[in-house]
Amino acid sequence: MITQCLLAALVATATPVAARPDAGFWRRAMSFTNGTTPCGLSDSAPTVKAPKANPWSSISPADAKAVYEFVHAPETGLNLTASENATLTDNYVWFIDTLNTNKSQILPYIDGNEAAPPKYARVVIFEGGKAEPVSQEYMVGPLPFSSDTTIQKYDFAFNGGKGGQVPYNGRYFDGKRSAAVQPLLKAVMTEVADITVALFDGAYLGSADKGTNLTAASTTPTSRDGETAYLTFMFRYPGLASYMTPIDLFVLLDITGTDASKYALKGYVTNERFFATASELRAAFDAGELTSEFPQTRDQTWALLDHKPETGVRDLEDRLAPQSIEIGGKRYKVDVEQQYVEYMGWSFYMAFTRTLGLQFYDIKFKGDRVLYELTLQEAAAQYAGFQPKAAGTVHPDAICIFEADDGFPLARHRSGSGNAYGFANIASVKSTTLHARTVATVGNYDYLFDYAFHLDGSLDITARASGYLQSSPYYKSQARFGSRISQGTQGSFHDHVLTYKADFDVAGASNSLEVTELVVVNQTQPWYPELGSFEQMEYRTSNMATEAQFNWAANGQTMYCVVNNNATNAWGEKRGYRLVPGRSNVHLSIRDSPFTRKSSSFLKSHLAVTQQHDTEVYANSWQNVNLAEAPQHDFLKFFDGESVDDTDLVVWFNLGMHHFTRAEDVPVTLYTEAVSSISFAPHNFNDRAQEGDLLNRRWIVPDADGVLAYDDYGVTLPTCQIELDEPATKIEPWVTI
Ligand SMILES: *[C@@H]1O[C@H](CO)[C@@H](O)[C@H](O)[C@H]1NC(C)=O
Ligand SMILES: *[C@@H]1O[C@H](CO)[C@@H](O)[C@H](O)[C@H]1NC(C)=O
Ligand SMILES: *[C@@H]1O[C@H](CO)[C@@H](O)[C@H](O)[C@H]1NC(C)=O
Ligand SMILES: *[C@@H]1O[C@H](CO)[C@@H](O)[C@H](O)[C@H]1NC(C)=O
Numbered sequence: 173m174i175t176q177c178l179l180a181a182l183v184a185t186a187t188p189v190a191a192r193p194d195a196g197f198w199r200r201a202m203s204f205t206n207g208t209t210p211c212g213l214s215d216s217a218p219t220v221k222a223p224k225a226n227p228w229s230s231i232s233p234a235d236a237k238a239v240y241e242f243v244h245a246p247e248t249g250l251n252l253t254a255s256e257n258a259t260l261t262d263n264y265v266w267f268i269d270t271l272n273t274n275k276s277q278i279l280p281y282i283d284g285n286e287a288a289p290p291k292y293a294r295v296v297i298f299e300g301g302k303a304e305p306v307s308q309e310y311m312v313g314p315l316p317f318s319s320d321t322t323i324q325k326y327d328f329a330f331n332g333g334k335g336g337q338v339p340y341n342g343r344y345f346d347g348k349r350s351a352a353v354q355p356l357l358k359a360v361m362t363e364v365a366d367i368t369v370a371l372f373d374g375a376y377l378g379s380a381d382k383g384t385n386l387t388a389a390s391t392t393p394t395s396r397d398g399e400t401a402y403l404t405f406m407f408r409y410p411g412l413a414s415y416m417t418p419i420d421l422f423v424l425l426d427i428t429g430t431d432a433s434k435y436a437l438k439g440y441v442t443n444e445r446f447f448a449t450a451s452e453l454r455a456a457f458d459a460g461e462l463t464s465e466f467p468q469t470r471d472q473t474w475a476l477l478d479h480k481p482e483t484g485v486r487d488l489e490d491r492l493a494p495q496s497i498e499i500g501g502k503r504y505k506v507d508v509e510q511q512y513v514e515y516m517g518w519s520f521y522m523a524f525t526r527t528l529g530l531q532f533y534d535i536k537f538k539g540d541r542v543l544y545e546l547t548l549q550e551a552a553a554q555y556a557g558f559q560p561k562a563a564g565t566v567h568p569d570a571i572c573i574f575e576a577d578d579g580f581p582l583a584r585h586r587s588g589s590g591n592a593y594g595f596a597n598i599a600s601v602k603s604t605t606l607h608a609r610t611v612a613t614v615g616n617y618d619y620l621f622d623y624a625f626h627l628d629g630s631l632d633i634t635a636r637a638s639g640y641l642q643s644s645p646y647y648k649s650q651a652r653f654g655s656r657i658s659q660g661t662q663g664s665f666h667d668h669v670l671t672y673k674a675d676f677d678v679a680g681a682s683n684s685l686e687v688t689e690l691v692v693v694n695q696t697q698p699w700y701p702e703l704g705s706f707e708q709m710e711y712r713t714s715n716m717a718t719e720a721q722f723n724w725a726a727n728g729q730t731m732y733c734v735v736n737n738n739a740t741n742a743w744g745e746k747r748g749y750r751l752v753p754g755r756s757n758v759h760l761s762i763r764d765s766p767f768t769r770k771s772s773s774f775l776k777s778h779l780a781v782t783q784q785h786d787t788e789v790y791a792n793s794w795q796n797v798n799l800a801e802a803p804q805h806d807f808l809k810f811f812d813g814e815s816v817d818d819t820d821l822v823v824w825f826n827l828g829m830h831h832f833t834r835a836e837d838v839p840v841t842l843y844t845e846a847v848s849s850i851s852f853a854p855h856n857f858n859d860r861a862q863e864g865d866l867l868n869r870r871w872i873v874p875d876a877d878g879v880l881a882y883d884d885y886g887v888t889l890p891t892c893q894i895e896l897d898e899p900a901t902k903i904e905p906w907v908t909i
């Protein structure tokens with residue numbers, strides 16, 4: 173699941189023990205049954221008690237169940253049908269999640285003496301049984317469930333005009349809608365089965381028919397405004413690498429409304445031609461106008477992520493690769509129950525919801541808050557060519573925490589000119605990082621999200637994607653849409669953009685976004701009269717005045733820094749955290765597409781800053797995807813001229829990549845190249861670099877004879893032996909939530 177953790181587990185030679193019953197979401201990998209491990213290796217982190225019970229934690233399974241039963245009670249008047257038995261024309265629960273708690277209610281709790289605010293459940297109900305069928309969000313609370321618990325519409329977090337309501341035609345395309353479309357899809361494909369067999373040696377006779385040997389996949393979006401709904405099916409050869417073996421056949425259906433008997437064929441597409449009816453398609457087929465330029469192959473072995481013996485093995489690759497081993501024992505502490513972590517001056521809470529996945533709250537460095545919230549908001553992809561696709565919000569499966577060597581020193585200096593032998597003093601400090609990681613499989617990609625907490629107080633946020641390309645049948649005429657990657661397949665060129673929310677509270681909630689522009693000016697210097705006026709650089713600093721979407725400057729000549737106007741370091745400089753661009757900082761290329769026109773404004777700039785409001789919780793709504801022209805939630809409306817100077821502000825940023833597809837995306841896209849990152853780095857937040865209190869360092873002094881004396885500050889390599897001949901029988905992430 174998670175390589176780093178998984179391989180670390182491989183080297184422990186111990187008897188696996190069962191998951192601790194008291195471990196909650198956390199599971200243990202392995203240890204000796206007597207609790208010790210070889211070489212000081214430890215399977216579990218030292219414990220710590222979180223300063224406060226985690227107010228962002230998920231609602232309990234018991235509360236979720238109580239909420240489910242509550243909404244089904246006749247007294248609520250919701251007229252619900254049990255989800256398992258519901259159809260399009262019923263009202264049923266789509267999901268129950270933990271509702272985001274208002275920041276204004278949490279701060280008095282975590283920073284003061286107020287009681288923890290009550291928790292609420294977020295309930296989405298698909299109301300197909302209403303005269304005007306809709307989807308509606310509700311909030312149910314307070315929880316734990318009691319006689320005070322009520323249900324209200326959850327409208328305030330959505331600004332599109334209809335609150336938490338979405339018209340039926342724009343609502344998420346779930347399994348029940350898919351089932352309702354199945355008879356029509358079966359009919360229109362059966363009608364042309366002889367043609368598809370002739371052209372592609374495949375037929376789609378319905379999902380349950382044994383004669384079916386094509387896979388149908390529907391694309392997103394399925395509506396643009398919620399007024400009408402449509403569906404585009406693409407077809408592929410089935411198998412483990414189905415994404416890589418598309419055939420040149422698409423079916424477009426009109427699926428407006430809840431009455432499936434009114435659904436209709438819009439047409440077929442093949443050979444870059446549109447046919448409104450089966451008979452038009454047949455006429456072209458009979459006239460011999462339909463061909464397969466580069467026939468697709470049913471053999472998918474080329475697209476499997478598997479060792480290929482025919483390519484041989486690289487020299488010494490039969491040896492185990494280097495591993496990260498925490499020889500001194502784990503150096504971070506956890507409060508398992510409260511999902512709270514402390515590491516080398518850092519502290520933070522974690523939380524998890526169905527809609528937003530892994531979230532970080534109250535991130536502090538050496539006791540001072542840096543971020544109130546750090547959350548992923550959306551992972552989207554937009555394709556070139558015929559096939560627009562957008563991923564929904566991600567659902568990470570597991571969190572893994574580990575510390576790793578950075579492979580370079582945090583700091584190093586060789587000082588002095590050296591003795592007779594040329595040896596000088598050398599000081600060097602080890603660099604390590606705590607990683608919190610999660611992998612989320614969304615459709616064709618496995619996204620790897622990494623949050624790296626460094627010893628110097630900087631924090632890197634990295635997203636990687638590996639997986640099958642969303643590919644197309646290859647045509648010479650479509651070379652401008654991506655590389656040909658096999659006999660009959662083209663990798664469709666596309667954009668990935670992932671939106672994050674970073675609610676900075678640098679040493680307090682009231683912050684400013686300082687903009688430091690590096691400018692080149694002509695100046696004279698009196699002591700160089702002969703040079704006249706010449707170019708010099710200086711910088712000009714101002715605070716951004718009002719809410720804005722903005723981009724990284726060309727040549728990195730602008731520094732953006734979240735500062736606290738009222739908190740200074742020992743030198744009188746404003747304490748701040750700088751936004752440092754990392755790899756592949758892109759925004760969505762297409763700014764005016766009918767598929768993302770008003771629903772995805774947050775994807776269209778590198779960065780944005782807004783004033784914090786309890787009502788402006790999300791960049792996006794998970795249901796915006798089918799509402800490009802009439803979004804449920806419109807990020808652009810956040811930008812209403814409010815001040816972001818000396819106030820509680822939120823930074824929104826995008827990671828992503830322009831995915832220029834290539835042969836090396838086969839079998840799967842590689843994490844080495846499909847990667848994007850950003851860093852937040854202390855900027856006058858401290859009085860000096862954060863290394864003086866670290867002991868994992870060396871001070872090396874040569875004497876006159878050239879003998880080197882090492883000061884290791886008492887932190888030494890233990891002498892021990894690790895046996896590698898008894899691999900663990902049970903492979904699990906080191907620590908999992
Ligand atoms: C724990 O078990 C291991 C393996 O059986 C053994 O080597 C070690 O000495 C034991 N430790 C203690 C403290 O009993
Ligand atoms: C679903 O329908 C079946 C068959 O009518 C019925 O036996 C079952 O109780 C229903 N489930 C619920 C939760 O109502
Ligand atoms: C309750 O929902 C059903 C569909 O499940 C619908 O047929 C019925 O009209 C609804 N009743 C009321 C009172 O709205
Ligand atoms: C959270 O804040 C919103 C906006 O101010 C408010 O409408 C809502 O009632 C608050 N939620 C709770 C649970 O108090």
Ligand SMILES: *[C@@H]1O[C@H](CO)[C@@H](O)[C@H](O)[C@H]1NC(C)=O
Pocket residue numbers: 369373374375383384385
């Ligand atoms: C696919 O199914 C069709 C119809 O059932 C059949 O004619 C065709 O031979 C099948 N092709 C393969 C490769 O199995």
Ligand SMILES: *[C@@H]1O[C@H](CO)[C@@H](O)[C@H](O)[C@H]1NC(C)=O
Pocket residue numbers: 692693694706707
């Ligand atoms: C500096 O002056 C030179 C000569 O007039 C001019 O070419 C150049 O563009 C000036 N540079 C800036 C940054 O104004």
Ligand SMILES: *[C@@H]1O[C@H](CO)[C@@H](O)[C@H](O)[C@H]1NC(C)=O
Pocket residue numbers: 682737738818
């Ligand atoms: C910051 O300092 C200024 C000037 O002293 C003051 O007007 C402002 O209210 C302070 N802001 C906060 C949030 O304390």
Ligand SMILES: [Cu+2]
Pocket residue numbers: 637666668831841
């Ligand atoms: Cu991609």
